[in-house]
Every structure is written in C-alpha cells, then in structure tokens.
Amino acid sequence: MSSKTDQLEILIEPTVNAFGCQLWGIQLLTHDGHNVLRIYIDKTSGVCLEDCEKVSRQVSAVLDVEDPVSGQYSLEVSSPGLDRPLFTFQHYAKNIGEKINIQLHIAFEGQKKFCGVISRADSEKQEIGVVCDEHEFLFPFETIKKANIVPCF
Numbered sequence: 001m002s003s004k005t006d007q008l009e010i011l012i013e014p015t016v017n018a019f020g021c022q023l024w025g026i027q028l029l030t031h032d033g034h035n036v037l038r039i040y041i042d043k044t045s046g047v048c049l050e051d052c053e054k055v056s057r058q059v060s061a062v063l064d065v066e067d068p069v070s071g072q073y074s075l076e077v078s079s080p081g082l083d084r085p086l087f088t089f090q091h092y093a094k095n096i097g098e099k100i101n102i103q104l105h106i107a108f109e110g111q112k113k114f115c116g117v118i119s120r121a122d123s124e125k126q127e128i129g130v131v132c133d134e135h136e137f138l139f140p141f142e143t144i145k146k147a148n149i150v151p152c153f
Contacts, residue, residue, distance in 0.1 A: 004028060004068075008037070011066055015058050016041055021051055024080045025087035028069070035073035037063075040080040047079035082151040089141050092128045093121035095149060102130060102147040104139065115150065 005026050016023045016039070024040035041047055041055055056077040063069065086092055086100065096118050104112045116132035126141045 007068055011062060011068060012039060012059055015062055016055055019051060019054050019058070021047065021055060025085060025091075027085075035069065035071060036076060037069055037073050038076045038078070040078060040085070042080055052077045052079070083148050086147040086149070089121060089123065089126065089128075092118055092141075092147075093123070096121060099150040099152060100130065100147050101150055102128075102139070103145045104143050105145045106143065108137065108139065108143070112145075 005028060008026050009023060013023045021041040021043045024042040027038040029036045029038065039059065041051065056075060059077065060075055086095065099117050102114045114130060114132050114137065116130040118128065119131045119136055120129035127138045128141060128144065130137050130139065
C-alpha cells in the first residue's frame, strides 16, 4: 500500500465505519490523464446502492475539506463484488480455498501472472501460498502487485 493510500485510509475509514460498513480497500488510479479514487466498502449483510450513495456523499465532504488528492479526480464507491480485489494480508487469510488471479511486481519463475487457489497465508513469514496446476507457489506478500477472487459458479 502506498503512503498516499495509507493517508486516505486513515482519513476515510471512520466515515465508512459510521455507516455500519467496513473499508475493504482503496485504489488511486490515473487513466488517460484523469485521476480516479475508488473506495470499496463491505458489510456482513451486503452492500446496497444506498450504502454506496451515503458513504460517497459523506466521504466527498471529508475530502473537500481535507483535500488529500491533488488535482481533479472522480470518486467511486462500490462493493468489492464477487471478483473482489485483495488488498491486505488478512484478505488472503480469510479467503483460503478461493481461486484467485494474482499479479506480481517482478517475475517469478519467468512469469508475473498466476491463477490458482489460496492454500495458506503464513502470517509469521508474510507469505501467501497459491496452488497452480498441482504445484504450490509461496509468494512474499510484498511482491504481490494485485490479486482478485475468481468467482466460481
């Protein structure tokens, strides 16, 4: 997580929690020269459109006052969805047994992208185990660029 994302999380999380939701993750992206601040919220009973609207309005007000993002940007608030991105070590630990697509910052055994099932999340070593084609790979958490759950129907 970048320091800017850390700052945004500290700023936004209390507002999200005030609406009975939890902050799942934050992405600050630039696409075609335009900034997008994407906030994912979750709650045990499920996130509805009304939750996203309420959180969006209040977070927008907080961001207007604090102004933590330079320049213009679009604010998007949504649930993480079925193909939820995994941001924290705890997300991997909670999703052991789930199939994921994972992308690394640097190539491992000649590739950066893997698809497999989360087999373990070793908190002591900060490693994520992923079984791909009957072979388990252990990835240090800090080498993971991004990962998403692959919904199985």
